[in-house]
Amino acid sequence: MAESKNILEIRDLHKEFYIKGQQFKVLSGVNLEVKRGEMLAIVGASGCGKSTMLKLITTLEPISSGEILLDGEPVNGPSPKCSMIFQEARLFPWLTVRQNIEFVIPDTVSKEKKAEMVDYYTKLVGLSDFINAVPNQLSGGMQQRVSIARALATRPELLLLDEPFGALDAFTRMTMQQEVLRIWEQDKTTMIIVTHDIDEAIYLSNRVVIMGKNPGVVKKIVPVDLPFPRDRTDSEFLKIRGEIMKEFLGT
Amino acid sequence: MFNLRSKNSAGQRRTLLCIAIVFPILVILLWQYASSSGLVKASLVPAPLTIAKTFVSYIESGKLWKNLSVSFGRVACGYLIGALCGVIAGFLMGLFKPINAALSGIVSVLRPIPTIALVPIVILLAGIGFVSKVVIIAFGSFWPVLLNTIHGIQTVDGKLLEVAYTYRIPTGKTIFKIIVPSSIPAILTGLRLGMSSAWMSVVAAEMIASSTGIGYLITLSRETANARVMYMCVLVIGVIGLVIDKGLTRLEHYYLAKTRGSVDGK
Numbered sequence: 001m002a003e004s005k006n007i008l009e010i011r012d013l014h015k016e017f018y019i020k021g022q023q024f025k026v027l028s029g030v031n032l033e034v035k036r037g038e039m040l041a042i043v044g045a046s047g048c049g050k051s052t053m054l055k056l057i058t059t060l061e062p063i064s065s066g067e068i069l070l071d072g073e074p075v076n077g078p079s080p081k082c083s084m085i086f087q088e089a090r091l092f093p094w095l096t097v098r099q100n101i102e103f104v105i106p107d108t109v110s111k112e113k114k115a116e117m118v119d120y121y122t123k124l125v126g127l128s129d130f131i132n133a134v135p136n137q138l139s140g141g142m143q144q145r146v147s148i149a150r151a152l153a154t155r156p157e158l159l160l161l162d163e164p165f166g167a168l169d170a171f172t173r174m175t176m177q178q179e180v181l182r183i184w185e186q187d188k189t190t191m192i193i194v195t196h197d198i199d200e201a202i203y204l205s206n207r208v209v210i211m212g213k214n215p216g217v218v219k220k221i222v223p224v225d226l227p228f229p230r231d232r233t234d235s236e237f238l239k240i241r242g243e244i245m246k247e248f249l250g251t
Numbered sequence: 252m253f254n255l256r257s258k259n260s261a262g263q264r265r266t267l268l269c270i271a272i273v274f275p276i277l278v279i280l281l282w283q284y285a286s287s288s289g290l291v292k293a294s295l296v297p298a299p300l301t302i303a304k305t306f307v308s309y310i311e312s313g314k315l316w317k318n319l320s321v322s323f324g325r326v327a328c329g330y331l332i333g334a335l336c337g338v339i340a341g342f343l344m345g346l347f348k349p350i351n352a353a354l355s356g357i358v359s360v361l362r363p364i365p366t367i368a369l370v371p372i373v374i375l376l377a378g379i380g381f382v383s384k385v386v387i388i389a390f391g392s393f394w395p396v397l398l399n400t401i402h403g404i405q406t407v408d409g410k411l412l413e414v415a416y417t418y419r420i421p422t423g424k425t426i427f428k429i430i431v432p433s434s435i436p437a438i439l440t441g442l443r444l445g446m447s448s449a450w451m452s453v454v455a456a457e458m459i460a461s462s463t464g465i466g467y468l469i470t471l472s473r474e475t476a477n478a479r480v481m482y483m484c485v486l487v488i489g490v491i492g493l494v495i496d497k498g499l500t501r502l503e504h505y506y507l508a509k510t511r512g513s514v515d516g517k
Contacts, residue, residue, distance in 0.1 A: 092411065
C-alpha cells in the first residue's frame with residue numbers, strides 16, 4: 001500500500017466507561033479524517049470526550065468499538081509515529097533538559113546523533129541556553145516547550161496536543177501559540193490540538209472540529225482558510241468565531 | 252494569637268525566636284533552683300550545673316568519648332545492615348505485587364514490636380556478643396527505611412508512567428530511570444528516620460551484657476545509683492539524636508536542591 005494520504009482515520013469510534021457498574025457513553029460514533037501535514041483543532045465543552053479521543057489514539061485507553069487507522073494501519077499499542085503532549089509538561093524533575101529529551105529517543109540511535117537531535121530540537125523551541133537546566137529552574141511555558149521538543153525528538157508523523165497551554169497564563173499562552181505555529185510551519189508535522197479556547201483553535205488550525213456532548217460526536221467541522229499569521233481582530237476571523245460560537249450556544 | 256496567614260512578619264518571628272530561647276533557659280533555671288534549694292532531692296534529680304560538671308569531667312577523663320565511639324561503631328554497623336535490607340526489601344515489595352502480598356502480613360505483625368521486646372529473643376539466638384547488638388539496631392532502623400521505600404515506589408506519579416508508555420520506554424528503563432529516581436526523596440526520608448531509629452535502639456542493644464557504650468554507662472549508673480551520670484548520658488543521647496536528624500535533613504535538602512533545582516518551598 002502506498003503512503004496513505006490521511007495520517008489518521010477514525011471510523012465509528014465508540015467509548016464507554018463504567019463507573020460503579022453504570023455505563024457512561026463518552027464517544028458515540030465519531031468519524032474523522034486527518035490529512036498529512038494538517039493542523040487540526042478539536043473544541044468542545046468539557047466532558048465531550050475530546051481528550052479521551054487522544055487517549056484512544058495513543059492507546060492509553062482501550063477503545064470500546066470502531067476503528068482508528070494511523071497511517072493506514074489500525075493502532076495496536078503506542079506507535080512511534082505518534083507523540084502526545086499533555087496539559088502539564090510531565091518532565092522528569094531529576095533530569096536536565098538535555099537528558100529529558102534524550103530519554104525518549106530510542107537507544108538504537110547513536111550517542112552523537114542523539115546529542116545532535118537534542119541540540120536541534122532545543123534550538124527549535126528556543127531553549128538552547130537552558131539545555132543543562134533542570135525543570136524546576138524553568139517557568140511553566142519553558143517546561144511546556146521542553147515537552148514539545150521531547151515529543152518532536154521522536155520524529156512523530158502525528159503530534160497530539162491535549163490542552164497544552166491550558167495551565168499557562170494568557171500572555172505565555174499567546175507566545176506559545178505563535179511558537180507552535182512556527183514549529184509547525186518549519187517541521188510540517190501533522191498536529192491535532194485539543195483545546196477549550198475557540199480563539200486558539202481558529203488562530204492555529206486549518207480545520208476546527210466541534211464536538212458535542214452526551215453523546216460525544218463530531219457536530220461540525222469548520223474550515224479556516226485564512227493566511228498565517230492570523231489576526232484575532234480580523235473580520236473573517238471573527239466571522240468564523242461567531243459561527244463556532246453559534247454551535248456551542250445552540251446546544 | 253492564631254492566624255491563617257502562613258508567613259509571620261519579621262517582628263513576630265523575632266518574638267517567637269526569643270520565646271524559643273528564653274523558655275528553655277527559664278526551665279533550666281527553675282530546675283537549678285528546685286534542686287539546689289532542696290525542693291526536689293538532688294540525689295534523684297541532680298541540678299543542671301551538677302550534670303554539666305559531670306559532663307565536663309567525663310569529657311576530660313575521655314570516658315565519654317571512649318563509650319560513645321563504641322556505640323557509634325555499633326550503630327553504624329546495625330544501621331548499614333538495616334538500611335540496606337530495608338531498601339532492598341522495599342524495592343521488592345514496592346515493585347512486585349506477589350512479593351508484597353506474601354510479605355505484607357508478616358511485616359504488619361513484626362513492625363509494631365518495640366526493639367526492646369526483642370532483646371531476650373536475640374540473646375537466645377545470637378548470644379551476647381557484638382552480633383546481637385548489631386541485630387537489634389538493624390531491626391530498629393529497618394522499618395522506617397522499608398516503609399518509606401515502599402511508599403516512594405508505590406506513589407510514583409502515574410502521569411510520568413503514561414509518558415513512558417506513550418514513548419514506548421522499555422520496562423527495565425522505566426523501573427531504573429523513572430520509578431527509582433522518583434522514589435528517591437521518600438527513600439532519603441526513610442534513611443534519615445532509620446538513622447534516628449538506629450540511634451534510639453542503641454540503649455536497648457547495649458542492655459545486653461555490655462562493658463562499654465553509652466547505653467552501658469546508663470545501665471552502670473543505674474546499678475550504682477549514680478543519678479548524675481544517668482541524666483548526663485540521657486541528655487547526651489538526646490542531643491546527638493537531634494544533631495544526627497538535623498544534619499541528615501540538611502543533607503537531604505541539599506541533595507534534592509542540587510539535583511532537582513528548588514524543591515518548591517518544601
